[in-house]
Amino acid sequence: MTHNTVAEDVGTAPPRPARPPRPTAHPARRVLRALAPLPWLAPAIILIAAVVLWPVWEMFTTSRQNINSDGFNLGSNGWANYTAVFHDPRLPAIMTRTAIWVIAIVALTVVISLLFAQLFNQKFPGRKVVRWALIAPWAASVMMTSIVFRWMLDPNNGVINVLLHQLGIVKAFNGPQASWLGNPTDAMCWMIGVAVFVSIPFTTYALLAGLATIPGEVYEAARVDGAGRFRTYFAITLPLLRPALTVAVLINLMNVFNSFPIIYTMTSGGPDYQTSTSTVYMYAIKGYNIGQSGALSVLNFGVVILIVLVFLRANKNSLKAAN
Numbered sequence: 001m002t003h004n005t006v007a008e009d010v011g012t013a014p015p016r017p018a019r020p021p022r023p024t025a026h027p028a029r030r031v032l033r034a035l036a037p038l039p040w041l042a043p044a045i046i047l048i049a050a051v052v053l054w055p056v057w058e059m060f061t062t063s064r065q066n067i068n069s070d071g072f073n074l075g076s077n078g079w080a081n082y083t084a085v086f087h088d089p090r091l092p093a094i095m096t097r098t099a100i101w102v103i104a105i106v107a108l109t110v111v112i113s114l115l116f117a118q119l120f121n122q123k124f125p126g127r128k129v130v131r132w133a134l135i136a137p138w139a140a141s142v143m144m145t146s147i148v149f150r151w152m153l154d155p156n157n158g159v160i161n162v163l164l165h166q167l168g169i170v171k172a173f174n175g176p177q178a179s180w181l182g183n184p185t186d187a188m189c190w191m192i193g194v195a196v197f198v199s200i201p202f203t204t205y206a207l208l209a210g211l212a213t214i215p216g217e218v219y220e221a222a223r224v225d226g227a228g229r230f231r232t233y234f235a236i237t238l239p240l241l242r243p244a245l246t247v248a249v250l251i252n253l254m255n256v257f258n259s260f261p262i263i264y265t266m267t268s269g270g271p272d273y274q275t276s277t278s279t280v281y282m283y284a285i286k287g288y289n290i291g292q293s294g295a296l297s298v299l300n301f302g303v304v305i306l307i308v309l310v311f312l313r314a315n316k317n318s319l320k321a322a323n
Contacts, residue, residue, distance in 0.1 A: 056301065063294035069287060081295035090273055090281070097188070098257070098277040104192050105256045109199040110249060116200065117207035118233075138201035146265035149194050153266075155179040184274035187267050191275070194262050199255070203248045210244025211237070246315040253307055258300075278303075 066077035085091065120131055137145065152159045155178040164170040170178050181187045214237065222232045238245075260279050263269060269276035269284055276284060278300050286293040 059294055059297050063291060063298045065291050067290040077291055081291040084292050085295045085299065094276055094278055094281050101192065101277050102253065102256050105195045105199060106249060106252045108196045109203050109252055112196065113200050113203035113207055116204045117211055120208060121211045134201050134204060137198050142198055143261040143265050145198055146194060146262045150266045153180045153190060181267050184271065187275050191262050191266055195256065195259060199252060203252060206244055206248040207241065210241045214240045250311055253311065254304060257304055
């Protein structure tokens with residue numbers, strides 16, 4: 001059999017007929033298909049509009065009104081309230097203090113929570129009891145916790161001053177040395193400590209959840225390769241924990257920036273606004289200028305949005321891994 005005969009016997013498959021083009025969907029059908037999920041999303045959209053969008057709009061509207069201290073609206077005030085906020089001589093110090101407040105609390109919370117999460121991830125007797133005990137500061141009201149610490153710091157007979165007096169640190173009660181909340185620097189340090197105290201439980205549990213997702217085979221492979229504890233932690237644990245850490249830091253940033261009960265309960269932002277953050281100062285000026293307070297609240301909202309956008313942009317890969 002010759003080569004030509006084989007070619008003739010085998011032949012080539014006839015070409016398949018081209019598929020007819022799919023009919024283009026009618027524009028009305030495309031619109032209906034796009035709107036199909038709307039009934040399922042409607043409750044969430046209505047809730048967001050009622051709880052977030054409408055208050056933001058009312059806040060912005062209030063910020064451009066001339067409202068006196070009695071609550072009477074005297075008409076539009078244009079952008080004068082914003083001008084007054086930016087020309088407020090206290091604003092630079094308050095915003096600087098707010099930045100210190102946020103950075104110090106979030107940094108200390110994350111570092112301490114990393115240590116606690118690593119500890120509570122180990123097996124030891126009574127681990128469940130200790131884990132449950134950690135929830136207590138988180139379950140309690142923040143204002144109640146702040147009141148308790150304010151009582152403990154009472155310059156006359158507070159528990160902390162009594163202990164410090166017994167240790168020889170505080171020489172006399174009811175004096176400048178015992179008045180921790182009367183000194184702006186000391187008061188800020190104590191309030192930062194209280195804020196860290198109430199922030200640790202959530203952050204620790206978020207990091208514990210992240211540690212639970214790390215497979216044990218990874219640590220086994222590291223041990224086989226001869227990696228020590230520190231090398232394993234910084235080369236394996238921290239990189240794999242980054243998604244959970246990113247979410248925890250983001251939530252803490254928003255919560256701490258908007259924190260109000262701790263400062264207001266312990267010092268009310270005093271003396272002379274020297275322990276006020278932007279949120280507490282916004283509430284304080286409400287008593288004599290509601291429009292200016294509204295303008296500052298809009299600026300605070302903008303700062304929070306900016307922080308969130310920058311943080312999400314910087315940690316985009318970590319958030320993708322978390323999903």
